[in-house]
Amino acid sequence: MTRQPLPGQDGIARLSGGPTSIVEAIEQRLEPGTVRLDSEVVAIETKENDLRVHLRDGAVARCATAILATPLRIAVERIRIEALDPRLSGVMLQTPTWMAQHAKAVILFKTPFWRDRGLSGRVASRIGPLVEIHDHSPENAELGALFGFVGWPAKDRQQDPETLEAEIRRQLVRCFGADAARVERVILHDWALEPLICSQADIAKPPEHPDVGPDLLRQGHLDDRLWFAVSETSDVSPGLIEGALVAGQTAAQRILSKR
Numbered sequence: 167m168t169r170q171p172l173p174g175q176d177g178i179a180r181l182s183g184g185p186t187s188i189v190e191a192i193e194q195r196l197e198p199g200t201v202r203l204d205s206e207v208v209a210i211e212t213k214e215n216d217l218r219v220h221l222r223d224g225a226v227a228r229c230a231t232a233i234l235a236t237p238l239r240i241a242v243e244r245i246r247i248e249a250l251d252p253r254l255s256g257v258m259l260q261t262p263t264w265m266a267q268h269a270k271a272v273i274l275f276k277t278p279f280w281r282d283r284g285l286s287g288r289v290a291s292r293i294g295p296l297v298e299i300h301d302h303s304p305e306n307a308e309l310g311a312l313f314g315f316v317g318w319p320a321k322d323r324q325q326d327p328e329t330l331e332a333e334i335r336r337q338l339v340r341c342f343g344a345d346a347a348r349v350e351r352v353i354l355h356d357w358a359l360e361p362l363i364c365s366q367a368d369i370a371k372p373p374e375h376p377d378v379g380p381d382l383l384r385q386g387h388l389d390d391r392l393w394f395a396v397s398e399t400s401d402v403s404p405g406l407i408e409g410a411l412v413a414g415q416t417a418a419q420r421i422l423s424k425r
């Protein structure tokens with residue numbers, strides 16, 4: 167048997183309230199009613215020196231500048247963008263959305279019982295079905311939670327979710343002992359089934375981490391009226407949460423510098 171050391175996690179920190187808390191804090195600085203949820207953009211066109219952003223429900227928003235923060239492949243596959251440079255749409259289609267075809271499982275327990283035995287809750291497995299597991303318990307440890315990345319391909323996990331859940335339960339007992347059988351709830355979330363995240367191109371191709379893309383992704387288009395700011399456009403950590411923050415800042419700075 168050979169030992170496989172896991173990558174270090176020194177300096178890891180918890181974001182209180184999760185990543186959503188960043189979005190909520192920014193939203194509080196906007197006029198009430200500015201953010202419209204559940205509004206799918208289906209087309210963007212230029213009209214009378216403005217952009218018209220068409221929503222699925224038929225509404226049209228008029229704006230001087232739009233920043234599109236959707237996955238790049240989704241933008242090409244699902245949004246009709248008038249006069250988009252074919253070089254740009256080619257780069258967008260070639261840019262994978264990181265983890266788009268993956269699934270996660272969250273398993274809830276009454277308590278984070280593994281901590282009582284000095285265990286971190288962290289697992290790396292080549293057998294699975296969870297190939298990586300982390301302690302996901304809330305800050306006050308009022309309940310126990312583990313989360314893991316599902317190693318089964320999208321087709322297999324969608325064909326037989328019951329067997330997947332049974333195998334996850336078996337794996338947890340293998341790793342954490344009999345206490346792990348006292349599961350309160352298993353929550354599976356499959357991003358491959360999210361039509362606004364996982365594109366046809368992501369399903370068709372093997373998972374890949376995006377490289378830093380060309381500056382074309384970070385430039386203005388349609389006479390500097392249309393910009394892109396999803397994580398995969400970032401020149402730092404593309405595809406990751408850090409990349410999403412940098413992409414937003416880059417787009418904002420570039421737009422403001424043109425005023």
Ligand SMILES: Cc1cc2nc3c(=O)[nH]c(=O)nc-3n(C[C@H](O)[C@H](O)[C@H](O)COP(=O)(O)OP(=O)(O)OC[C@H]3O[C@@H](n4cnc5c(N)ncnc54)[C@H](O)[C@@H]3O)c2cc1C
Nearest residue numbers: 205206207235236265268357362396397405406407408410
């Ligand atoms: C399973 C999984 C695990 C991950 N693990 C990690 C990790 O451990 N660390 C890490 O740093 N990153 C991780 N990531 C990546 C991280 O989630 C992304 O980098 C981050 O969410 C990107 O943020 P974003 O705002 O750029 O895009 P997203 O969070 O993808 O947001 C894009 C939004 O655009 C919306 N949208 C799409 N099309 C339209 C449309 N036509 N109209 C309106 N809205 C639309 C979508 O609904 C979505 O809300 C993971 C991703 C997945 C799927």
